[in-house]
Amino acid sequence: MLASLNVRYVIAGHSELRAQCGETDEVVRDKVSAIYRHAMRPILCVGETTAERNSGVAERKVRRQVASALGDRPAELVAAAVIAYEPLWAIGAGVTATPDDAAQMCTAIRNELGNLAGVDAAAMVRIQYGGSVTAESSGALLGAENVDGFLVGGASLDAEQFSTIVTG
């Protein structure tokens, strides 16, 4: 149905669905398969909880989410994916990851994509940051290594602010 409406991008693995609707890594992989099967592109959401960050397993968790959804797929499909790194502690929280934190995780994601599909495919993947992005924080975050754009939530409800994020 989405494909027949000319939808091009579909979100999979959003943290709320993972947390509240039992969307496991296996379900996310199946969703991503369905998205590709219908010639659309997945926006794969990944991210860690506060507890996972504090206990030092954040990067391992996020890499596992990426590998589970995109591993063993043709490089051209991996290249067509968008990854949204959305740390759960930042979503709708008014707390934004620092540019350094975002860069560190987005670089780890790019490296994992390189392991899965090669550096050329990995370089083509758009990696977004999501989590309390505002017009004030967007400039510095966009300057962070391997942050290619944003998945904006609350700030998109304010036309002026969203416009500032889009135009820079």
Ligand SMILES: O=C[C@H](O)COP(=O)(O)O
């Ligand atoms: O899914 C959540 C959004 O992408 C991020 O929402 P937020 O910008 O309100 O934190």
